[in-house]
Amino acid sequence: MSTLQAIRTFLFYLLLGTSALLWCSLSFFIAPFLSFPARYRFINVYWCRFALLLTRVMLDIKVEVTGAENIPERRCVIVSNHQSTWETFFLSAYFQPLSQVLKRELLYVPFFGWAMAMLRPIAIDRDNPKGALKQVASKGDQLLKDNVWVLIFPEGTRVPFGQIGKFTRSGSALAVNAELPVLPIAHNAGKYWPKEGWAKRSGTIQVVIGAPMYAEGTGPRAIAELNDRVAAWNEQTQRELGSLPPKPVADDQIAS
Template identity: 50%
Template structure:
């Protein structure tokens, strides 16, 4: 019963905070330079979400390998189990944008604000067109000093399962001559995919050493990233 109350309180407070955040965004986003929007707008919202989830739902976390984050931006490749990692990864890689499905931009208020953050919006049904968009727009954003976050599974997977990795992130990094920073986590154990209730516990996030993409094949590189993530997830649970 307490877990239900705490989860409800978490969403109530987060929704209230989001309403104030949206008003602030409407006023400030158009006035801020593009490279300042993530740090000023996105990070505070995400820190608040993490704070509330920790103190109301008991969702803690530990990070292994934070020292592996390079000084210059690159492509972040992470497995996807919940909404939690979409909050958390915004707080440690900045400025940042991410690859999202185009439909998210149509969500009232959220999508309209998200559009001002210059995401890489793709049509998942058009695989070839999506890859072109990721490479062309992603390369431009990387050259402007942005991190690019990609969930190569495409959608959230249940805890304990790892989906097939698409090669779009690897192709982008190779084309832009940027490093890949691999990330693995078990957030779905505490914050289950598509489940309202949260489970108290500690999420482990592993940040791997940057991968040089020089002279690499994007399909082979994607397979290597998948294998690395699979091994890290196995180690986390042991």
């Protein structure tokens, strides 16, 4: 990373951190008196848009969205790959109101955590996987009934650019049980905002929104089949974006 880029990155994080502290502190005193949609916009949308503006101005990282016409009118389960912090900013501002899964410990952070707690997150205990799955299922179902988008990162954690993690079935299970579709999303944010380190690369992040995917039936088999389709779509779309290497050609295909 060049000296100029290092300075710009330092200033970016300084402004980002300062703005988060000030905005969360302000939200703590104002947001409780707002309705949930207004509270979400005040706490999350406005600050996330500011974070994205900083990203564009300070780091020269832009975004290009394909497939916005696929977004259904009825809010449903969003399933996306997870490579960086950037997509949490972007998706939180693009879809509103939105709830996502986060570590319960984050809610205890002064001001930041208190502000997040007002956004109806699905706060889980990662040391209790079975309990976490039940919480995602029960609270996620209630949020969907209240017409709130539910964002699931099925890989469970950020995965380095050029790799893809195993897709858990939590998002598909939530959608099947609620009789709603999965809205699949793929992106290449990790190319410009890597999982590790502070270094950033200028460029244009590509976000692809796929057509809603519906389960064919109910029960565990339908959940597994839907999850397989969502994972296959994400993998193929990431290959098309250049996030993953081309799929190897089988020997029998070469011979033919």
